[in-house]
Amino acid sequence: MMGTPVPEERASEAFTDAAAEAAQTATMAFRLMMAIADAVRRQQLKKAGKEEQLPDAEKSAVEASAEIKKFLPDDIATALLEGADWPQLAQQLMALKSAGVDLEAMLPRVGEITVDVRDQVAANAEKVKREGTEEWEKALRETLSAGPVREAILSSPAWPEMARDMAAINDRGVDVRALLAAAHEEGVGVDQAVAKVLAAGEAATTSRDAMLSYGPLTNGLDIPKDLDLEDRARALRQQLSVGPGENRRYMRMVREALPGAERDVDALVTSRQWPLIAARMAHMEDKGQPVAEHLARLSKDTSWQEGPASQVGRRLVQAANDALRKPVGAPVEPRESRARVDTSAARSTSPSVDPTKAAAKGTSAATASPGVAAHREAGSAPKSGKTR
Known part of the structure; x- marks a missing residue:
């Protein structure tokens, strides 16, 4: 029969659980930012009349793993690589790279943001009331200026999942609006990079x-x-x-x-x-x-x-x-x-x-x-x- 854990053991377990929760929240923030970037990429492809062709999943997992380990902290990188959705996330990353996005410039910035998210969760364990999808639509419009990024997010089939992620991250004490503002800047960069590769800068016909x-x-x-x-x-x-x-x-x-x-x-x-x-x-x-x-x-x-x-x-x-x-x-x-x-x-x-x-x-x-x-x-x- 196991004995009752001593206070030091309980404190150690609580610390480990809190650290794991913080890392998991940081990975959720990373996935959210990647989902936004991928939504912008898909929107550009759609506007250019290009078909979606995702890179090979196995090859993407190997290449993306090296990029993640290079630019993200070990705890966040490990949580991402062990996640059930890692193959799809790896394909997203390699698709962005193929579309012209410089991952070596983008990932360090995203890494800094995820570290901030991790630290916010570790410092604030108090939960806040969860808001619905319509509240996050309002938050999105209040935070992001009208343009290709906001349009891509709301028109993406992944929008409901993004809204749930925002609510979950918010519940863990993270400033979601600040996170969205940072993700918007990355989204603008993705929009410009993909547009350049697709030569989508031609003047559109006014309807x-x-x-x-x-x-x-x-x-x-x-x-x-x-x-x-x-x-x-x-x-x-x-x-x-x-x-x-x-x-x-x-x-x-x-x-x-x-x-x-x-x-x-x-x-x-x-x-x-x-x-x-x-x-x-x-x-x-x-x-x-x-x-x-x-x-x-x-x-x-x-x-x-x-x-x-x-x-x-x-x-x-x-x-x-x-x-x-x-x-x-x-x-x-x-x-x-x-x-x-x-x-x-x-x-x-x-x-x-x-x-x-x-x-x-x-x-x-x-x-x-x-x-x-x-x-x-x-x-x-x-x-x-x-x-x-």
Whole structure:
């Protein structure tokens, strides 16, 4: 019969368990960063029309093992090499190397981050309440700027697993937002390296949706040149970084701003341009602006109700965008003034008019309508590829 462990033995076991937990958490952080880097690589391949071809698993395991042992601490390297998913992780590493990523530059930086994670866990054993996937979507949008890295993460089939890893790492006392910010920098590097190898730097063709949306609807937003509003789910989540939970919340906010106008609100949220309204709400929340207070203008200025019922959705899109862009408390313009401004704006930004055709008519219309801002002129859209 075994005797009761002495206090020194119990302390030693506790220390060993804590160290093992810290190392395992560090490996989870490493896997998360590699998953993000691999998601960016896959996104670049997809954009370039290239097929995914993973390197040989056995050969990758040997080559990647040497890289891991060279740049990571022994405890973290051992935990990675002994993990059940090591063959897949090794393939990811070698695929990144084949795609043009310099592992000898990347792995030391990632190693430093994983060491920080390990040390945070060792210093803080207190657990925090686990948050759900939608909370991590919000954390991702708040931490990472819109761009290829955030798009790649949210569109990756591995996103649910990434979110679970974030929650688990957070439970162990790690600052996940700081980890994501560091991973973002590596993701940008991967994006640039893979893009260079694939020669993906050629100018992309501006989509019709991007061209027709250029102007007040997209001013100040980060809109991709290949914006496709036909595929609403993809436009919201992948191209505009608005998660399903956020989208439902924004719809609810509009309904609360217009009680009793359910049919009109339905026309707004089912309109083709709704994703752009949702993206503006997300952009405002990122900046700490009171979205609900802006939407309250819709019930005070009801000029959007005037006109054919079949076009109420389009009018509400414009009214909602105006309400979100104008300062809270700004006075409502007299109806006569609004009519003049809306008429000229409609002529210059109507979705039924091709911007290139509008430009071909000359400058007389712009001269006659001093209220139209320069950034809404049709000729400026193709220069930058994204609206600002």
